Amino acid sequence: MREVESEPMPISAESLLAVARNYWRSDHAFDGRLERSPETERFQALWEEALERMGEWHMLMDELQAALPRFLIGNATATCDACFRCSVYMEREPLRSNQGNEQLTRRQVVVGCVSILAPVYTVHGAQYDYRGEERIADRALFEPLPPEMRAPAEIVARKIEARFGVEAVPREIAETRIPLIVGPREPPDTTLFHALFTGWPERVP
Structure with a gap:
C-alpha cells in the first residue's frame, strides 16, 4: 500500500x-546467485515500507x-506477492460424488488484493474442492464471478476503495500479457x- 498521490497514475497497460x-x-x-537482482532489492525495500502500514490493513x-x-475473514498476505490480500x-457446500460414499465438498473464497506497486486493486475468487479434509482441486475465478460471490465481492471492493483510495484494474488490462517472470x-x-x-x-490459505 502506498500513499495516494494528488495526481493519480492513469490506469493503462503501458503505465x-x-x-x-x-x-x-x-x-x-x-537464479542460483548469492546476490539479489536490483529488481528484487527494490521489491523487498517496498515491502519493508508497506509493512509499516499493516495496522491499516488489519483495520x-x-x-x-x-x-x-x-x-470468516482472513489475512492472506504473503511478501512473495506484490499485494496485500484478504x-x-x-x-x-456438498458436491455430488460419482463414487457413492465419498464426501466431496466445495468452498468458495472472495479475495481482495491491494497492490504495493501501484495505487490499484482487484477482487477475484478462488474455488476449492475437498475430499473429506483433503483439498483435491483449486482454481481462480475472475469476472464475472458466480452470483453467490458477487454481493460480498462488491462489499470488499467498496471497503478497499474507501479506505485506501485505490482504483480497480479493469479485467482487460489485468489480463494483458507481459514479458516478465513473476514467481511460477x-x-x-x-x-x-x-x-x-x-x-x-488460486492459492489462499
Whole structure:
C-alpha cells in the first residue's frame, strides 16, 4: 500500500507495465546467485515500507468482518506477492460424488488484493474442492464471478476503495500479457495481474 498521490497514475497497460518492470525481471540471470537482482532489492525495500502500514490493513479486515458477519475473514498476505490480500470464506457446500460414499465438498473464497506497486486493486475468487479434509482441486475465478460471490465481492471492493483510495484494474488490462517472470509465471503466460498482485491467484490459505 502506498500513499495516494494528488495526481493519480492513469490506469493503462503501458503505465502499469512500466511500473512492473522495476520489480520483476524478464530473464533468469540471477537464479542460483548469492546476490539479489536490483529488481528484487527494490521489491523487498517496498515491502519493508508497506509493512509499516499493516495496522491499516488489519483495520480493513475488521471492517469487512463487521459488514460480512456470516463469513470468516482472513489475512492472506504473503511478501512473495506484490499485494496485500484478504479473504472472505464462504461455507462449504456438498458436491455430488460419482463414487457413492465419498464426501466431496466445495468452498468458495472472495479475495481482495491491494497492490504495493501501484495505487490499484482487484477482487477475484478462488474455488476449492475437498475430499473429506483433503483439498483435491483449486482454481481462480475472475469476472464475472458466480452470483453467490458477487454481493460480498462488491462489499470488499467498496471497503478497499474507501479506505485506501485505490482504483480497480479493469479485467482487460489485468489480463494483458507481459514479458516478465513473476514467481511460477513466465512469458507468454505472465499477465499484469500476476505482476501487480500474485502469481498464485488460486492459492489462499
